[in-house]
Amino acid sequence: MKIWIFAGLCDKSDTLLYISSILAASGQQVLLVDATLRKQYRYSIGMLDKPLPIIQFNGFDVATGFTAWEDLNIGMMADLKAEQAYDIVILDVESADFCPISVWKRAEQRIWVSDYSRMQMHNGRMWLEHLFSQPGFPKDLAFDKLFLQAVDCGVEEPYLWEYMNGFPAFWQQEPYVLPWDEGHLALKLENEHKQQLQLKPLSRMYKKELCRCIGEWMGWEFKESRRALKRAERRRA
Secondary structure, three states, X not given: OEEEEEEOOOOXXXXXXXXXXXXXXXXXXXXXXXXXXXXXXXXXXXXXXXOXXXXXXXXXXXXXXXXXXXXXXXXXXXXXXXXXXXXXXXXXXXXXXXXXXXXXXXXXXXXXXXXXXHHHHHHHHHHHHHHHOOOOOOOOOEEXXXXXXXXXXXOOHHHHXXXXXXXXXXXXXXXXXXXXXXXXXXXXXXXXXXXXXXXXXXXXXHHHHHHHHHHHHHOOOHHHHHHHHHHHHHOXX
């Protein structure tokens, strides 16, 4: 079972829903874990009235309502989902205490996620200070960097990553960047209110970068990611 940790305080729920859908369309058994502070995935998957710990949505499972990794494992067993049933577990982590150190060390991918706002960068720095200050937390783990809602502006990357480079982690040099488009917000809102997961209206540049991210994390050729995206576009929640 692979573990991908997407850490950070910015809203990345739509991006991780898209990634989960594409991986599921490729034949992967995927569990997406809502470890956000506001438990926001329930608004996207239609579980406000009758919350369940693990439900299926658009071909993959979503776990909500868990406060720690240990609770999640108990919930998986109660739902008759043995750990081996999942090929990939994707965690949207906003609480630095959700995952024990063993899970951080075990994870195949650790991705720090932020947007360009100064508030997110400042709060993210404090978040990382808390994470790395835990006794016994490794000082040499590799992290990828992912920017969401990226726009062309006068703020350059070296300035942005001055916030992060002081931490004892092995930061991959080139960040992944998913561009912002006003149509993406419209699609996110429509998906939430209709409790669906459409991908087709996403911009071509966004899809290209999303496929590149997934392909590199999975060790796929780009065309394999592209085929999975096409299958996910044809699927409806």
